[in-house]
Structures are given as structure tokens and as C-alpha cells.
Amino acid sequence: MLDDLLNDWLAHFHPEFQGIRVIGDRWSANSHRIKDFLARNQIPYRWLDIERDADAQKLLTYAEAQAPCLPMVLFADGEAQPNPDNLQIAEKIGLQTQAANPFYDLVIVGGGPGGLAAAVYGASEGLRTVMIEREAPGGQAGTSSRIENYLGFPVGLSGSDLARRAVTQAKRFGVEILTPQEATGIRLKDDYRVVTLADGSELASHAVILAMGVSWRRLNVPGTERLTGAGVYYGAAQTEAIACQGEEVFVVGGANSAGQAAMYFSRFASKVVMLVRGESLTKSMSQYLIDQIDATDNIEVWTHSSVIEAKGDNNLEALTIQNSQTGESQTLPAKSLFIFIGARPYTDWLGHDIARDERGFILTGPDQAFSGQTIEPWRLERDPYLLETTVPGVFAVGDVRHGSVKRVASGVGEGSICVQFVHQYLSNL
Ligand SMILES: Cc1cc2nc3c(=O)[nH]c(=O)nc-3n(C[C@H](O)[C@H](O)[C@H](O)COP(=O)(O)OP(=O)(O)OC[C@H]3O[C@@H](n4cnc5c(N)ncnc54)[C@H](O)[C@@H]3O)c2cc1C
Structure with a gap:
């Protein structure tokens, strides 16, 4: 306490x-x-x-x-x-970047809410657990300025608070958290699952939980690639907000993440312009956020609007914005553009054994039977456990999983219950 x-x-x-x-x-x-x-x-x-x-x-x-x-x-x-x-x-x-041991009961790839929950439950139930995180524990949730729908926090909490508490809790149970460290491969060796890291080292374990979540989709219009980090940012509301004090800020996206970012910027920026492709926010954003945005004087929502070019030599200086209804475009001075346009899983490194859907999300449990894909037949007599991938002993939780709900609470829920299936798997080894 x-x-x-x-x-x-x-x-x-x-x-x-x-x-x-x-x-x-x-x-x-x-x-x-x-x-x-x-x-x-x-x-x-x-x-x-x-x-x-x-x-x-x-x-x-x-x-x-x-x-x-x-x-x-x-x-x-x-x-x-x-x-x-x-x-x-x-x-x-003094962050831990190398594992202390060559072998663990459970290796978790990804330190978002799903991975952190799996780590807490795994270690608290006696499994020697290591978690690999390539950026920072907290994942997407860690970049959220205010999570308002997480059970038990009636006034909301910031993603960094949630991440800090979860990391403290995981470490208290003895979880090793390797960060920044990236998983780049996974292979089977007898009963062991061997995860390769970006520095070439390997970690062997009995079971693996994949919790890699999703990363921001890139906005592919002229200028954005070149100016990323120099006025064009993906997520990153918390890191750059103070630098935007008194300036005009543009936010691309119409979902909750864009809405939260707009609300956060409104505390620092003179004006926040939300550029939304659709005709309104109602289809893509929670009503509570729409109400907050409506009630905030310095946020403007421009519907039917898309960025078609980012301009500037060394940093962002102007944006060309097109209105899809009128077909007209205008170029406006701009110093900061924050992009929140959906996300995709980065699962290419997993190889063919772990089946994914056409968008790269990992199939688990009963999904496999309905996938319609020609995948390596499941060779065991038992059915796959609920969150198990097409490789026995390798599980997937949270946003990276096909059909997942994509909320903090569901990632936490899946990470927690997955440990039960890990136990069942280990008891049958
Ligand atoms: C700005 C924002 C606001 C949001 N607000 C809310 C909200 O208010 N309420 C809500 O319920 N949900 C919200 N969400 C959604 C919620 O954050 C996600 O559903 C949740 O974080 C998913 O958790 P996850 O553990 O599955 O994946 P993630 O949070 O995506 O975490 C995955 C982690 O895996 C790491 N990783 C990926 N690949 C590798 C690899 N090869 N090796 C090592 N590490 C790897 C990543 O760096 C990342 O840290 C928000 C999302 C964003 C972006």
C-alpha cells in the first residue's frame, strides 16, 4: 500500500x-x-x-x-x-534489455495491456515469465491521454498511469521486462518454443503468448513520409502537446483515439482542427467524446476532409486539404499534423505455421476451423484451446488476434484468461 x-x-x-x-x-x-x-x-x-x-x-x-x-x-x-x-x-x-536466463516457462511478446495482464497472471501463478517489448510497456493504451471506460476508474486514468501501475505489479511478481527489445522470429524445437530477438539472442520456453497489438497505419500522401517526426506524427499526442502551446494543430482521424488526442491538444493549442473523411463523427466515435468535443470551443471538426499533401523543406509548413463533397482543395499553413487513422498488425515475422487472416490478424481457437485457409493441419488429438494459434503452445491475445474487440479491458481480459490455457497446455506436456 x-x-x-x-x-x-x-x-x-x-x-x-x-x-x-x-x-x-x-x-x-x-x-x-x-x-x-x-x-x-x-x-x-x-x-x-x-x-x-x-x-x-x-x-x-x-x-x-x-x-x-x-x-x-x-x-x-x-x-x-x-x-x-x-x-x-x-x-x-538501467532498463533491462537482456534476459537473465536462457529458459522460461512463458515468453510474452508485446507489453501492451494484453501482454502486461498475461505477465501479471503468469508470474503470480508461479510461471517463470519474461516479457519482450520493442518500444515501451503500455502499448497503444500507454499513448492515450485519458481512458474513460476502464472498469474501476470513474474519472478515467491516463494510459501512462495504467502502464506504470501494471509494470510495478508485474515486476513485483518477478516478471522480467526486456525493453527495448524486439522479437523477430519464432521456431519450434521439440517441446520448446524458441523466440529470436533483434540482437540475435534467443529465448527458449514451454509456451509463448503473442500480444503485439497493432501499429498506426501510415498516411500515404506526398510529403508525409519525409516529414514524419518533423511536424508529422503518428499518435504521440502526449510527447508533442506542450511544444504546440498557442499553435494551431491538425488531427487526422474520426475514431476515439483521434477524439482523445483532440481533447488533449485543446488544453495547449490555440485551435485544433479535426479532419474527418466521413460525414460526421457519430459512426466512428463514442458519444461521450463527441459531446466533449462539441463543448470545447477551440476544436473544429471538418467533415468530408482529407489531407492530400504535406509541404515543407525541413519541417511541416503547410497542408493541402481536400473536401470530397465540393472537390475543392486549400493549402493552409500548418506546423503540426497528428495522424490517427486505424491500425494494422505487424505479424509478417511469424512465418507460415502461425495462421493469420488476410489482414494479418492471428487466428486462434475455433477461428482456425472457419478460416477457409489451407493451413497446416492441427496434428493433436485435442482441439486448440480458446486463444491458441495453429501452433500448439503459442497463444495470441488482444488487438493482434483475429476478431478481437480492441479495447483495453478486452486485452486485459484475454491476457488474464490465456494463462489458464497455458497451464492446461503445460500440464499435458
Ligand atoms: C490513442 C489511443 C487511445 C485509446 N483509448 C482507448 C480507451 O479510451 N479505451 C479503450 O478501451 N481502448 C482504447 N484504445 C485501444 C486500446 O489501447 C487497445 O485496444 C489496447 O492497447 C490493445 O492492447 P494490446 O495489448 O492488444 O496491444 P497494444 O496496446 O497495441 O500493445 C502491443 C505492444 O506490443 C509491442 N510489440 C509489437 N510487436 C513487437 C515485437 N515484434 N516485439 C516486441 N514487442 C512488440 C508494441 O510495441 C506494443 O507496445 C486506445 C488506443 C489508442 C491508440
């Missing part, structure tokens, strides 16, 4: 800053990457914009930095690293 209270207090207490400083240019994609990585892993840092902050240049001189060195990360012990990658930062700040 005391730990819980102290953790809550620590998450909101802001003493005089003595930790990590990130010095950079607001429009650099690497500055954005580093800030996003630190923020999503709940590592406090101070951002110093080289163009706006007088201390930035002084600190660079003090660190004896040679140009070009930006973005520069200054750690609390005085070490300065120019443009470090996420793994270097993780190692420096």
Missing part, C-alpha cells in the same frame, strides 16, 4: 530538475524519437530547444560538444551522448 502511494506521489512530484536533459531541434525526427522513448518509458527528462532555450547552448559548451551533435542527451551523471539510439539510452538508464 505504501509503495503504491509513494509511486503515485513520485509520478506527479516535480522537484528541481536534476535528471536527463535532451537538447535538440524541435523539427528533428531523432529529437522526437528520443523524447518519445523517454516519455513512454516514464523516464523524467527536460527538453531544451536549441532555438528557444538560452540554457541549451550553455549546456552544450559545458559538455564540450562538437558540431554536429544534436540531439544531445546529457545524463544525470554528467555523461553526454550525441544522438544515442534507444538501446544505448536504455542501457545507460
Whole structure:
């Protein structure tokens, strides 16, 4: 109880800053990457914009930095690293990136709500559990500014609070959380499932739970690819909101994630323009969010509107927006575009044994019988368990699963009950 209270207090207490400083240019994609990585892993840092902050240049001189060195990360012990990658930062700040053991009862791939719930239940029920997360625990939910429909939190809670609590809980039960670390392959060796990691190392286990969720779909119009991280962002509302203070912000998308982001930006931006392809928000967004948006003076919803081009040399400077009803397009000055246009699973790395539907979502349990695909026949006498994939002992939960509900609570529910099927699987080995 005391730990819980102290953790809550620590998450909101802001003493005089003595930790990590990130010095950079607001429009650099690497500055954005580093800030996003630190923020999503709940590592406090101070951002110093080289163009706006007088201390930035002084600190660079003090660190004896040679140009070009930006973005520069200054750690609390005085070490300065120019443009470090996420793994270097993780190692420096003491995140666990390598597994302590070569073998586990349960390997979980993905640290969103589904993976975290599976980790808590697995470890609390005595399974030696390791969870691999390529960005930061919390997954998509960790990027949400306010989750209002999660049971037991009547005034909502932020995704980062949920992630922080879940990570504390998982670690208390002894889960090893490897981050940032990415699973790149999975193979069978006798009764073992072997997961390959991006650095070439391998983890063997009896059972694997796949909880990779989904990632933002890219907006494929001229300019967006080149300007990603330099004014064009996917998700990332929490990391960039403060930098948009007093500016006009454009949000693409008409679902709940876009609505939540618009509400969050409305606290910082002078105006938020939501660009929605359809005729209204009602088909795609929860009513409570539509009501909040209606009641917020500085949010405008432009229906029938799509971005057809992003312009700018080094950073976003203008957007061309087309109205599908009138066919007219207009080019407006813009510094920030946040894109929330649905998502897709990244499951190509799984190989052919683990069957997916045509969009890449993993088939589990009874789905397999109805998939209509020519998949490797199930060779066991028993039927697959409810959340089991076409490979015995490999399970899938949450958004990555074919037919999933795509909510925090359902990911948590599936992650939790999946551990029961893991136990059943292990008892028959
Ligand atoms: C902005 C936003 C707001 C939302 N708001 C709500 C809300 O208010 N209420 C609600 O119920 N739902 C909400 N959702 C939906 C909800 O967050 C998702 O349904 C939920 O997070 C799904 O959980 P998951 O564990 O299945 O996957 P995810 O949350 O997607 O997590 C998957 C994790 O796996 C990791 N990963 C992927 N591939 C690999 C790999 N190869 N190796 C290692 N790690 C990997 C990813 O980095 C990610 O962290 C929101 C989503 C977004 C984006």
C-alpha cells in the first residue's frame, strides 16, 4: 500500500530538475524519437530547444560538444551522448534489455495491456515469465491521454498511469521486462518454443503468448513520409502537446483515439482542427467524446476532409486539404499534423505455421476451423484451446488476434484468461 502511494506521489512530484536533459531541434525526427522513448518509458527528462532555450547552448559548451551533435542527451551523471539510439539510452538508464536466463516457462511478446495482464497472471501463478517489448510497456493504451471506460476508474486514468501501475505489479511478481527489445522470429524445437530477438539472442520456453497489438497505419500522401517526426506524427499526442502551446494543430482521424488526442491538444493549442473523411463523427466515435468535443470551443471538426499533401523543406509548413463533397482543395499553413487513422498488425515475422487472416490478424481457437485457409493441419488429438494459434503452445491475445474487440479491458481480459490455457497446455506436456 505504501509503495503504491509513494509511486503515485513520485509520478506527479516535480522537484528541481536534476535528471536527463535532451537538447535538440524541435523539427528533428531523432529529437522526437528520443523524447518519445523517454516519455513512454516514464523516464523524467527536460527538453531544451536549441532555438528557444538560452540554457541549451550553455549546456552544450559545458559538455564540450562538437558540431554536429544534436540531439544531445546529457545524463544525470554528467555523461553526454550525441544522438544515442534507444538501446544505448536504455542501457545507460538501467532498463533491462537482456534476459537473465536462457529458459522460461512463458515468453510474452508485446507489453501492451494484453501482454502486461498475461505477465501479471503468469508470474503470480508461479510461471517463470519474461516479457519482450520493442518500444515501451503500455502499448497503444500507454499513448492515450485519458481512458474513460476502464472498469474501476470513474474519472478515467491516463494510459501512462495504467502502464506504470501494471509494470510495478508485474515486476513485483518477478516478471522480467526486456525493453527495448524486439522479437523477430519464432521456431519450434521439440517441446520448446524458441523466440529470436533483434540482437540475435534467443529465448527458449514451454509456451509463448503473442500480444503485439497493432501499429498506426501510415498516411500515404506526398510529403508525409519525409516529414514524419518533423511536424508529422503518428499518435504521440502526449510527447508533442506542450511544444504546440498557442499553435494551431491538425488531427487526422474520426475514431476515439483521434477524439482523445483532440481533447488533449485543446488544453495547449490555440485551435485544433479535426479532419474527418466521413460525414460526421457519430459512426466512428463514442458519444461521450463527441459531446466533449462539441463543448470545447477551440476544436473544429471538418467533415468530408482529407489531407492530400504535406509541404515543407525541413519541417511541416503547410497542408493541402481536400473536401470530397465540393472537390475543392486549400493549402493552409500548418506546423503540426497528428495522424490517427486505424491500425494494422505487424505479424509478417511469424512465418507460415502461425495462421493469420488476410489482414494479418492471428487466428486462434475455433477461428482456425472457419478460416477457409489451407493451413497446416492441427496434428493433436485435442482441439486448440480458446486463444491458441495453429501452433500448439503459442497463444495470441488482444488487438493482434483475429476478431478481437480492441479495447483495453478486452486485452486485459484475454491476457488474464490465456494463462489458464497455458497451464492446461503445460500440464499435458
Ligand atoms: C490513442 C489511443 C487511445 C485509446 N483509448 C482507448 C480507451 O479510451 N479505451 C479503450 O478501451 N481502448 C482504447 N484504445 C485501444 C486500446 O489501447 C487497445 O485496444 C489496447 O492497447 C490493445 O492492447 P494490446 O495489448 O492488444 O496491444 P497494444 O496496446 O497495441 O500493445 C502491443 C505492444 O506490443 C509491442 N510489440 C509489437 N510487436 C513487437 C515485437 N515484434 N516485439 C516486441 N514487442 C512488440 C508494441 O510495441 C506494443 O507496445 C486506445 C488506443 C489508442 C491508440
